[in-house]
Amino acid sequence: MTTAAGWDHPSTSLFTDHYELTMLQAALHSGTAHRRSVFEAFARRLPDGRRYGIVAGTGRILEGIRNFTFSDEQLQFLSRTKVINQKTIDYLAGFRFTGDIYGYAEGEVYLPYSPVLIVESSFAEACVLETFVLSVLNHDSAIASAASRMTGAAGGRPCIEMGSRRTHEESAVAAARAAVIAGFGSTSNLEAGFRYGLKTVGTAAHSFTLLHDSEREAFEAQLASMGPGTTLLADTYDVETAVRTAVELAGPALGGVRLDSGDLIAQAQWVRKLLDDLGNHHTRITVTSDLDEYAIAALASAPVDAYGVGTELVTGSGAPTASMVYKLVSREDGRGVQVPVAKKAKDKVSLGGRKYALRRLDEDGTATAEILGVGHRPADDGNDRPLLQQFVKNGELFDGWTGAAGVMRGIERHAASMAEMPRTVYRLQRGEAAIPTVFEE
Amino acid sequence: MTTAAGWDHPSTSLFTDHYELTMLQAALHSGTAHRRSVFEAFARRLPDGRRYGIVAGTGRILEGIRNFTFSDEQLQFLSRTKVINQKTIDYLAGFRFTGDIYGYAEGEVYLPYSPVLIVESSFAEACVLETFVLSVLNHDSAIASAASRMTGAAGGRPCIEMGSRRTHEESAVAAARAAVIAGFGSTSNLEAGFRYGLKTVGTAAHSFTLLHDSEREAFEAQLASMGPGTTLLADTYDVETAVRTAVELAGPALGGVRLDSGDLIAQAQWVRKLLDDLGNHHTRITVTSDLDEYAIAALASAPVDAYGVGTELVTGSGAPTASMVYKLVSREDGRGVQVPVAKKAKDKVSLGGRKYALRRLDEDGTATAEILGVGHRPADDGNDRPLLQQFVKNGELFDGWTGAAGVMRGIERHAASMAEMPRTVYRLQRGEAAIPTVFEE
Numbered sequence: 001m002t003t004a005a006g007w008d009h010p011s012t013s014l015f016t017d018h019y020e021l022t023m024l025q026a027a028l029h030s031g032t033a034h035r036r037s038v039f040e041a042f043a044r045r046l047p048d049g050r051r052y053g054i055v056a057g058t059g060r061i062l063e064g065i066r067n068f069t070f071s072d073e074q075l076q077f078l079s080r081t082k083v084i085n086q087k088t089i090d091y092l093a094g095f096r097f098t099g100d101i102y103g104y105a106e107g108e109v110y111l112p113y114s115p116v117l118i119v120e121s122s123f124a125e126a127c128v129l130e131t132f133v134l135s136v137l138n139h140d141s142a143i144a145s146a147a148s149r150m151t152g153a154a155g156g157r158p159c160i161e162m163g164s165r166r167t168h169e170e171s172a173v174a175a176a177r178a179a180v181i182a183g184f185g186s187t188s189n190l191e192a193g194f195r196y197g198l199k200t201v202g203t204a205a206h207s208f209t210l211l212h213d214s215e216r217e218a219f220e221a222q223l224a225s226m227g228p229g230t231t232l233l234a235d236t237y238d239v240e241t242a243v244r245t246a247v248e249l250a251g252p253a254l255g256g257v258r259l260d261s262g263d264l265i266a267q268a269q270w271v272r273k274l275l276d277d278l279g280n281h282h283t284r285i286t287v288t289s290d291l292d293e294y295a296i297a298a299l300a301s302a303p304v305d306a307y308g309v310g311t312e313l314v315t316g317s318g319a320p321t322a323s324m325v326y327k328l329v330s331r332e333d334g335r336g337v338q339v340p341v342a343k344k345a346k347d348k349v350s351l352g353g354r355k356y357a358l359r360r361l362d363e364d365g366t367a368t369a370e371i372l373g374v375g376h377r378p379a380d381d382g383n384d385r386p387l388l389q390q391f392v393k394n395g396e397l398f399d400g401w402t403g404a405a406g407v408m409r410g411i412e413r414h415a416a417s418m419a420e421m422p423r424t425v426y427r428l429q430r431g432e433a434a435i436p437t438v439f440e441e
Numbered sequence: 442m443t444t445a446a447g448w449d450h451p452s453t454s455l456f457t458d459h460y461e462l463t464m465l466q467a468a469l470h471s472g473t474a475h476r477r478s479v480f481e482a483f484a485r486r487l488p489d490g491r492r493y494g495i496v497a498g499t500g501r502i503l504e505g506i507r508n509f510t511f512s513d514e515q516l517q518f519l520s521r522t523k524v525i526n527q528k529t530i531d532y533l534a535g536f537r538f539t540g541d542i543y544g545y546a547e548g549e550v551y552l553p554y555s556p557v558l559i560v561e562s563s564f565a566e567a568c569v570l571e572t573f574v575l576s577v578l579n580h581d582s583a584i585a586s587a588a589s590r591m592t593g594a595a596g597g598r599p600c601i602e603m604g605s606r607r608t609h610e611e612s613a614v615a616a617a618r619a620a621v622i623a624g625f626g627s628t629s630n631l632e633a634g635f636r637y638g639l640k641t642v643g644t645a646a647h648s649f650t651l652l653h654d655s656e657r658e659a660f661e662a663q664l665a666s667m668g669p670g671t672t673l674l675a676d677t678y679d680v681e682t683a684v685r686t687a688v689e690l691a692g693p694a695l696g697g698v699r700l701d702s703g704d705l706i707a708q709a710q711w712v713r714k715l716l717d718d719l720g721n722h723h724t725r726i727t728v729t730s731d732l733d734e735y736a737i738a739a740l741a742s743a744p745v746d747a748y749g750v751g752t753e754l755v756t757g758s759g760a761p762t763a764s765m766v767y768k769l770v771s772r773e774d775g776r777g778v779q780v781p782v783a784k785k786a787k788d789k790v791s792l793g794g795r796k797y798a799l800r801r802l803d804e805d806g807t808a809t810a811e812i813l814g815v816g817h818r819p820a821d822d823g824n825d826r827p828l829l830q831q832f833v834k835n836g837e838l839f840d841g842w843t844g845a846a847g848v849m850r851g852i853e854r855h856a857a858s859m860a861e862m863p864r865t866v867y868r869l870q871r872g873e874a875a876i877p878t879v880f881e882e
Contacts, residue, residue, distance in 0.1 A: 015610040023649045027662065030658070039648070200524065205464060207568065207768065207769035221468065225469075321755075328652060
C-alpha cells in the first residue's frame, strides 16, 4: 500500500458548528478560554442490541487536525456574517492545535463508555475541534462496527465493499476505509484506492450487457478486453443461459460469475453444480444484491466464494451513526487546579474526571471486562491490556497512525482485538454487550 | 445569499466504482463506447411507508461534473494499479462531459419511477458519471425527504439543522443544504454557510457551562459577549434555577432558552409559564434532544418556538439512502438506431425507453397523479405540469441551478411543489404514495 500523491487534504476548520465559535468568543471574553481542559469522546450505549463496536476514523481525525487552520477567505466569511467578533477572528487567524490527544487505536473493539478519544488542551482548542472529531468518529465507527459483524458472519470468505453509490461521495471513501479496517478485502471505490492504497475491484453492470446487441456480444467484449479471469454478470436475462454462454466463451479459466437478484441461496447451489458439470471447478461465484450480516450468515452453507456488500454497509446496517458524544470531563478552576466536571441531567449520565481504560483478560487471554477508572491506571494491572495510545503530544503527531500505514495498522488491530473477545461477540441476535463495562473506584 | 469565495471544488472523477472504468475499457475495445445512450436515475419505491420524496443534490451534481476531469496523479494511479489499460487512460486524460442532462428541479416532489435525472450522451460519458450521480442523489434526496416531513410536522415553526456531528463531515454540509431546500430556516454548519450562503445559528453547549465555576458565571460570560438576545442552555443542572438565573441576569430582553433533555412537552409548558410569570413573554423556547418528525408533531400543542434537529435529520429518519438507481433505458444499435432496453430480472422491474414526466393537476391545481410515458410528451397536456428541466446542453451548464442561487431556487420549488400536493402528503403514518404513478401508453 502506498500513500496518495496528489490528494490535497481539504481545510477542516469550518466542519464546525456555529456555537463552537460563539462559545470560544464568550470564553475569550470571560478569560476561561485558556483553562486546561480534558474532553472525552465516548458512546453511552451501543446501537440497539449490538454486542460491540469498532473504533474507526482516528487516522482521518489526525490527518484533518493538521488542516484545521483558517484561511483569509474563511475568516472574512466569519467576519462578514458576524458569527464572531474581531478578537475571536484574531485568535483563529493563528490557530493551530498544540495539545495532546490519546485514544483507542483504530480497529479496536469499544464498549459503552470506552473513552475512544481524549483531547487535552486549552478549552479553546478542544472546543473548536468538537464537531469535526465527532463527525468522523460517529460515521467511521458506525461503518466499521457494521462491517465487522459482516466479516464475522462471512467467516473466512472475502467481503467486497461496493456501497459508494448509496451514500455521500466523500462518506463513500471513508466507508471503504472503515470497512477494510474491519476486515473487508477490497472496495469498488477508486478514490479510496487513490488516497489510502486500498485494493480496488470490479465486475460489470447490467448496463454493459444492455449496451450490446446481445449478452453474448457483451461477454465477448469484456473477455476480449479484460481476459478470461474477469467476472461476468449473469442475471441480466436468463441466468442459466448466461452461465453456459460465459463458459463457452471463456473456457475453464473463467474467473467468476456474479449473481445480483433472485433467491441467492438456491441459485448459488445450482449455478455451482452447472459450473462443475461444465468443468469450471475454479470459476468463482460472487453474490451481491442488498446483503447484510444476516443474509451473509444465511448464505454460509451455500457455495459462494465472495460477498459484495453495498447499501447495508454504508448505512451501518440500521445504525448509521455511532452516538458518540464529546464531553468536558475535567478543567482547571480559577486557581489552576484540575477539577472533574459532569452534567447532571437525569437521562444522560456522564462521569467526571479523566479516565484510564484497560481490557481485562483471563488466563487464556480472553477479554472479560472493560475496566474504566478516573485518574492514573493502577501500577499492578496483571493481565489487563492498556487501551489508550498517545497520538499527539504538544500538537506533534506520532508516526504510523495516518495514511495507508494507519489503515494497515487498523486492519491488524481489528483482527487482534476480535481474536481476544469471547465467542459471543459473533452472535448476531440482539443482546447485551459482549463484555461488561466496569467502573473502578 | 452570496456564493463562497475561496472554496475549491474538489475533483470528483475518482468518486467512481472500479467497474465503471473497466466497462469503459471493454466498450472502447468493442467499439460500443460511443453509442449514444440514455440513462435515467429513479427510485423503484419510496422508503417504507413514506408518502413522497424530495429531490435534492442536482445542483451539487452539476457543480461536480465541471470538476469531473482526471489529473496526472489520478491517471498515474490508474496506470500503476492496472485498473485500466493505456488506451482507456488516454481517453480519460481528455475527458470532459459533452452531453445533455435533464431532470426534476431540486426541491420537487418525486414518486416511484419519477425520472429525477436523465443523462444523454455517449455510453462512455454517461457510464463514468454513474457512481458520483447516485452518491449525491441518494444522500441528498434522503435528507431532503426526511427534512420535508419535519418542516411539514412543524407547521410554521422554524426548524434548525444541527446534525453535523452525527454524520461524515462532508455529508454534514450536504445535509444542511438539503434540509434548507426542504424548509429548514437555518443550520449550525459553518461550512454550509461558507459555501452556499445558508444562515447559520448556534446557542451554547453543556461544556461551556461546565467550564465555568458556576452556571451563573457561564451565563454572565455568554451574555457579556453575545448580548441579551442570545439563547442560554438551561438543563446542565436544574432547569428552574437556570431559567430564573437567566432572567435575573438578562432581563426581559433574554432571547431564548434551550431545553435538551427530559420530558420536553411538560417541561416546555412550565418553562413557558415561568418565563411569562417573570415577565419574559418574548423569550423563546428552543427544544433539541433527538427530535424526529414524530416528536415534532407531538410537540405541536406545546409552547415551543423552534425545533433543533440533529441525528434523525442527517440519518434520513430511518431512511439514510433514497434507493435511486441509474439505468440504461435506450441506446443506439449497430446501425445507429435508438432502441429501448431493460433488464429482465423478475424482482427488479425497469421500463425501457426515454421517459417524459408530468404532474397531473385537477381544476383546483391539486396534484392527482404522476404521469410517465415513453417518447415525447403529448402536445395537448391540459393542466399537466411538465416536470423535466434541462440543466446541461452539449456539456454547457444552464445558469441558476448551482451555488447559492440553486439553493434559493430549490427552496422556492419545494414550497410550491408541496403546496400543490393533496393534504394526505402530510400524513406521517405509513401508507401508500400520496399520488399514484401512472404509465401512459
